[in-house]
Amino acid sequence: FTFASVNQEECIACGACNSAAPDIFDLDDSGIASVIFAGDNNRGVTAIAEELQEELQDAIDSCPTQCIQLSDAPFA
Ligand code: F3S
Structure with a gap:
């Protein structure tokens, strides 16, 4: 399993993740x-x-600030 969360402090609102993976990111x-x-x-x-x-990998690859965090366990 893969869990994902955006570090919103680092997100610069470029929108690439939403374009690459609209079912995952808004x-x-x-x-x-x-x-x-x-x-x-x-x-x-x-x-x-x-x-x-x-799609998730595409979003991660397209994020300019690498603020999409992944984990194989749920974030606390
Ligand atoms: Fe933000 Fe990265 Fe998406 S900067 S809008 S999390 S592609």
């Missing part, structure tokens, strides 16, 4: 990204579905 009114998969609300406690792993 942007707030200021353009700051959150993990929205399955109602995660950027807590990083919902395992990202297997079929979205490629």
Whole structure:
């Protein structure tokens, strides 16, 4: 399993993650990204579905500040 969470302190609201993986990331009114998969609300406690792993990797590769954090265990 892969858990993901955006470090919003480092997000510069570029929107690339939302373009690459709209099922995983959404942007707030200021353009700051959150993990929205399955109602995660950027807590990083919902395992990202297997079929979205490629999109997730694309998003990570496209984020200019590398603020998308991954873990193989849920974030606390
Ligand atoms: Fe922010 Fe990176 Fe997405 S800067 S909007 S988390 S691509």
